[in-house]
Amino acid sequence: MFKSLAPPEYLATIDTVKCIRCKRCILNCGWGVYSWGGDKVLIATSKCVKCLRCYHYCPEEAIQIHDNPTRFKANACWGYNNIRNIKRQAESGGIPLTGMGSDLPYPILFDNLLIDACQVTNPSIDPLREPMELRTYLGKKPSSVSFVDDKDGHVRLKEKMPPQIKLSMPVMFSPMSFGSISLNAQKVLAIAAKECGIVMNTGEGGLHEDLFPYRENIIVQVASGRFGVNPDYLNAGVAVEIKIGQGAKPGIGGHLPGEKIPLEVARARMIPVGTDALSPAPQHDIYSIEDLRQLIYAIKEATNYKPVSVKIAAVHNVAAIASGIVRAGADIVYLDGFRGGTGAAPTIIRDHLGIPIEHAIAAVDDRLRQEGIRNEASIIAAGGIRSSADAAKAIALGADAVAIATTALITMGCTVCGKCYTGNCSWGITTQRPELTARLDPEVYAERLINLVHAWEHELKEILGALGINAIESLRGNRERLRGVGLDTQTLDILGVKPAGR
Amino acid sequence: MTEINAKGLRFKELNEKIRAAVAKGEKEITVKGVNGQYYIGDGLRGTATIALDGVPGNDLAAFMDGPTIVISGNAQDNIGNTMNSGRVVVKGSAGDVLGYGMRGGRIHVLGDVGYRVGIHMKGLKKQSPTIVVGGKAGDFFGEYMAGGVLILLGLNEKDGATLAGDYLGTGMHGGAIYIRGAVDKGFCGAEVGITEPDAEDLATIKEAVGEFCKDFGLKPEEVMKKPFKKLYPASLRPYGNLYAY
Numbered sequence: 001m002f003k004s005l006a007p008p009e010y011l012a013t014i015d016t017v018k019c020i021r022c023k024r025c026i027l028n029c030g031w032g033v034y035s036w037g038g039d040k041v042l043i044a045t046s047k048c049v050k051c052l053r054c055y056h057y058c059p060e061e062a063i064q065i066h067d068n069p070t071r072f073k074a075n076a077c078w079g080y081n082n083i084r085n086i087k088r089q090a091e092s093g094g095i096p097l098t099g100m101g102s103d104l105p106y107p108i109l110f111d112n113l114l115i116d117a118c119q120v121t122n123p124s125i126d127p128l129r130e131p132m133e134l135r136t137y138l139g140k141k142p143s144s145v146s147f148v149d150d151k152d153g154h155v156r157l158k159e160k161m162p163p164q165i166k167l168s169m170p171v172m173f174s175p176m177s178f179g180s181i182s183l184n185a186q187k188v189l190a191i192a193a194k195e196c197g198i199v200m201n202t203g204e205g206g207l208h209e210d211l212f213p214y215r216e217n218i219i220v221q222v223a224s225g226r227f228g229v230n231p232d233y234l235n236a237g238v239a240v241e242i243k244i245g246q247g248a249k250p251g252i253g254g255h256l257p258g259e260k261i262p263l264e265v266a267r268a269r270m271i272p273v274g275t276d277a278l279s280p281a282p283q284h285d286i287y288s289i290e291d292l293r294q295l296i297y298a299i300k301e302a303t304n305y306k307p308v309s310v311k312i313a314a315v316h317n318v319a320a321i322a323s324g325i326v327r328a329g330a331d332i333v334y335l336d337g338f339r340g341g342t343g344a345a346p347t348i349i350r351d352h353l354g355i356p357i358e359h360a361i362a363a364v365d366d367r368l369r370q371e372g373i374r375n376e377a378s379i380i381a382a383g384g385i386r387s388s389a390d391a392a393k394a395i396a397l398g399a400d401a402v403a404i405a406t407t408a409l410i411t412m413g414c415t416v417c418g419k420c421y422t423g424n425c426s427w428g429i430t431t432q433r434p435e436l437t438a439r440l441d442p443e444v445y446a447e448r449l450i451n452l453v454h455a456w457e458h459e460l461k462e463i464l465g466a467l468g469i470n471a472i473e474s475l476r477g478n479r480e481r482l483r484g485v486g487l488d489t490q491t492l493d494i495l496g497v498k499p500a501g502r
Numbered sequence: 503m504t505e506i507n508a509k510g511l512r513f514k515e516l517n518e519k520i521r522a523a524v525a526k527g528e529k530e531i532t533v534k535g536v537n538g539q540y541y542i543g544d545g546l547r548g549t550a551t552i553a554l555d556g557v558p559g560n561d562l563a564a565f566m567d568g569p570t571i572v573i574s575g576n577a578q579d580n581i582g583n584t585m586n587s588g589r590v591v592v593k594g595s596a597g598d599v600l601g602y603g604m605r606g607g608r609i610h611v612l613g614d615v616g617y618r619v620g621i622h623m624k625g626l627k628k629q630s631p632t633i634v635v636g637g638k639a640g641d642f643f644g645e646y647m648a649g650g651v652l653i654l655l656g657l658n659e660k661d662g663a664t665l666a667g668d669y670l671g672t673g674m675h676g677g678a679i680y681i682r683g684a685v686d687k688g689f690c691g692a693e694v695g696i697t698e699p700d701a702e703d704l705a706t707i708k709e710a711v712g713e714f715c716k717d718f719g720l721k722p723e724e725v726m727k728k729p730f731k732k733l734y735p736a737s738l739r740p741y742g743n744l745y746a747y
Contacts, residue, residue: 094746222584225646226603226622230586231545231567258739270605270624271648272676275738280646280673284618285580285599294540294560298583301517302545302565346745 006087008046011066012054016040018062025054025063030426030436051417053426085347097257098347099420099430100406101248101339101384108339109358109487110390114500116481118468125470127461133471134460136401138239138378139164139307139331162331163307165219165238168197169457170395170472174336174382174405175221175243175311177205179256179265179277180343180420181409185429187442188412190214192449196457201403204228204243204254204279206268207236219309222299224253225279227269231302239332240299241309242292244283247340247383250313250354254279255344259423262432293328300329307331314338314360314383315353319367326368326377334403335360337383341406343430344421357383358397362495365398365477388459397495398477411448412440504528508556509535517541524550524569538578543571546588560597563590566607572717579616582609585631591717595637604631604650610714612636617667618645625649625677634714641667644733645691648676653710655682655725670694671733675740679733680707682725690733693740699732 012033014025019041026034031047034054048065055063072083085096118124125132140162147155173189180203187210189200194217201219202211206228211218215236222229223243234240245251256265256277266273286292296308309332310325312318322333337357342350361381368374381399384406385391391402406416413427420430428440464470467481475481483500484492492499504523508516516539523531529550536542536556543552543563551570557578563571564583576594580602587606595613603622606629614637621642623631631650636657643666644652656665665683672691680703685696699707707730708722715722 088746092746094744096746224622226584226605226624229565229584229603230605231547231565234545234565257745258742267626270626270629272738275648275675276741278646278673278675278741280622284621284645285583285602294580295583297513298541298544298561298564298580301514301541 004046004087004091006084006091007070007072008048008068009084010045010048010050011068012043012045012048013064013066014041014043015060015062015064018060020060020062022059024057024059028053028057028426030424030431030433031422049417049419050415051419051426052415053413095346095348097255097344097421098350098418099341099343099345100416100418101341102351103418104351106338106356108384109356109491109495110384110386110393112485112487113358113393113482113495113497114485115389115392115396115463115467116483117466122468124468125465127458127465130465131470132461132464133473134169134457134464136167136170136472137164138167138309138380138400140377141375143375163305165199165307165332166197167199167401169453169460170399170401171391171453171456172198172219172380172401172403173200173408174340174403175201175203175219175241176343176405176409177203177221177227177256178208178268179205179227179260179432181430182428182432182437182440183208183210183264184437184440184442184445185409185412186211188440188445188449189408190217191442191446192408192453193217195446195450196453198453199238201241202228202237205256205265205277207233208268212236221311222295223279224281224283225269225277227271227277227279234299234303235306237306239307239309240303241311241332241334242295242299242330243311244286244292245311245313245315245336246342246345247313247336247338247354247357248342248350249345250315250349251281252346252349253281255421257344257421257423260343260430260432265432289324289328292325292330296329309334309380311336313340313353314355314357316355318355318360319363322364322379323367323371323373326373330377332378332380333364334380334382335364335399337381339384340382342420357381357385357394359494361394361397361399362479366496369477388456388463391456392460392463392475393482395472396475396478396482397497398479400476407452408449411452412445503530503532506531506533507535508533508537508539511539513539513541513559517544520552521546524548543569563588566590576613577611582607582633585609587629593718598640601631601633604633605629606631608710608713609633610636610717612718614638616640618642620644620647620650620652620679622646622648623650623652623677625651630677632710632713634710636714636718639666642669642672643667644671644674644677644679645669646673646675647671647679647735650677651706651710652677652679653682653707653714654680655711655714657720657725659683661728664689671735673740674733674735675738676735678703678706680730681733682728682730685731685733693736695734695736697732697734699730703730703732 204223218237311334338354378400382403425431538559540559567586579597598616617640671694
């Protein structure tokens with residue numbers, strides 16, 4: 001076979017003096033990098049993706065994975081990945097696929113925003129000793145409220161409150177389907193969502209029966225492929241989400257490679273084993289806001305009016321589109337920013353289409369306020385929320401809640417190697433190979449994810465305390481409490497944020 | 503037997519009345535004066551038969567799971583959107599995007615149908631949807647088809663007439679399309695293979711045509727006299743070579 005002209009990205013090395021020939025690396029690598037050569041471990045380094053599974057399971061720390069120093073000559077214009085992709089395309093004629101969010105150095109505006117704090121003239125609050133409210137309700141809110149006194153002296157809301165999703169804190173897990181991730185990974189999300197009083201999202205791949213006990217903490221998704229959608233499914237969760245687009249691949253459809261479609265996934269999706277599960281780019285019943293309204297109400301009719309969320313990728317005209325979505329009757333608008341993750345997307349799409357979530361939140365929140373319909377729907381922001389600080393900044397910009405996926409996967413062992421589309425994930429997350437998925441014990445890893453969510457909860461409370469406010473509601477859309485550093489006037493204007501020092 | 507007058511009712515009120523009748527255990531429901539109401543029978547379960555007099559609106563029988571809906575005249579778009587089981591009978595013609603993501607049950611249309619019929623239909627061995635169309639179909643018939651059976655009869659067409667539009671079976675990766683008449687390869691998606699139906703296919707066609715004829719008082723022997731062509735997915739992974747790993 002013609003040897004690839006693209007040198008391997010990583011060099012896997014084993015210190016043969018330290019190595020005790022236990023073969024754990026051979027067993028653990030889902031990529032087939034290691035094999036047994038009779039007296040030592042042989043290394044096929046071109047298969048290595050630097051997921052570090054072998055490193056973690058080597059009892060002697062004999063393994064090191066280096067970025068391959070043999071690279072193309074450094075060139076500020078013709079970067080390593082530019083040259084490598086050209087060579088790969090020359091060899092295959094195909095579209096390079098990728099997983100996870102874009103790794104290109106586009107500006108991350110969260111890193112140019114700083115949060116206010118109280119000093120002297122207004123008191124901060126100690127969240128450890130004073131009540132601090134993070135509870136969040138997602139759904140339509142009445143445009144005004146009035147109260148009546150009950151006979152027994154209780155005050156009651158006069159208006160009928162539309163259906164709401166109750167979250168203990170403004171964080172949820174983003175959609176990841178059974179197929180894109182393993183059932184065990186979905187179980188981790190479900191167990192953690194239940195324990196933390198938040199929700200997970202099935203993505204477009206049906207709802208496995210093992211997740212039925214978690215229905216109070218599940219949002220089910222309907223997308224163009226209609227995988228796994230039936231009346232039981234629609235009614236299984238607390239809300240239904242219509243997926244129009246995904247931040248990592250705006251304007252193109254879902255793509256679950258055949259490698260990740262064994263019998264069980266095929267059954268859940270009602271498609272042949274080993275085929276590529278393609279969700280068409282357009283939903284062919286939705287060509288307009290009116291058509292979207294039709295699907296929203298078809299779902300509401302089938303579910304006795306559960307909340308309906310509409311998920312879109314953040315694109316140039318996102319504010320006008322979001323306004324249309326709200327007017328179409330959606331209870332929630334889910335915005336997925338440019339840096340959002342994916343199980344499989346063409347690299348060229350992931351890296352070059354869409355807009356960052358920070359701009360999208362500000363633009364949509366502004367537009368809905370200007371039109372007087374901000375109360376008609378909640379905004380969920382996703383796409384590269386890496387920490388509770390990102391979450392707090394997103395909320396201050398105008399989101400009601402944030403959704404996290406990559407963050408949740410990292411708690412399960414993911415190292416963001418970006419090879420989710422191959423179905424070889426050595427951590428048992430983005431694979432359907434039974435010997436790999438068995439590694440992910442749902443109970444054990446759920447504990448780690450629960451820890452993360454609780455840590456973020458404490459951090460959010462600390463941030464609120466420093467701001468001198470005791471409810472997340474007071475931070476929502478409160479851009480006065482943000483300041484920009486190193487941002488130009490126009491960006492500050494779009495974000496509705498003053499520069500630091502003003 | 504319950505009769506509902508749909509005149510002046512909005513879809514929500516009409517569906518509430520139909521659901522209440524079904525909940526009471528009513529097996530035969532007639533709805534008079536249907537005039538474009540959307541979502542009739544949406545998400546409805548049970549085994550009732552609902553006869554509609556008039557022209558119902560879009561998304562009829564969406565997510566439906568069990569009942570039979572019989573439409574005396576024409577129907578509009580999106581019938582049987584993600585329908586799970588049950589039966590829809592249209593005595594006239596129907597519009598675009600019929601049986602989108604359909605998972606089970608039958609849709610029988612005596613007349614013609616519009617674009618993108620049977621798009622992304624699903625199917626497992628035990629649960630497989632069937633759409634039979636008596637007339638002709640528009641472009642993109644059976645697009646992205648992943649399972650189930652689509653049959654196009656062209657009952658009133660001359661021999662050799664083309665029954666489906668362009669891009670027939672584009673993106674097909676499962677299921678089968680049977681066409682009673684000529685198929686021009688030039689109008690088919692690149693992912694489609696064309697062949698003569700074998701004995702198993704003929705049994706499938708016969709069964710489906712038998713059910714179709716029952717609904718419209720036609721003679722299945724007459725319909726089966728003309729030969730069928732079978733369209734099948736040429737590859738499980740029509741786009742498998744599109745990507746570099």
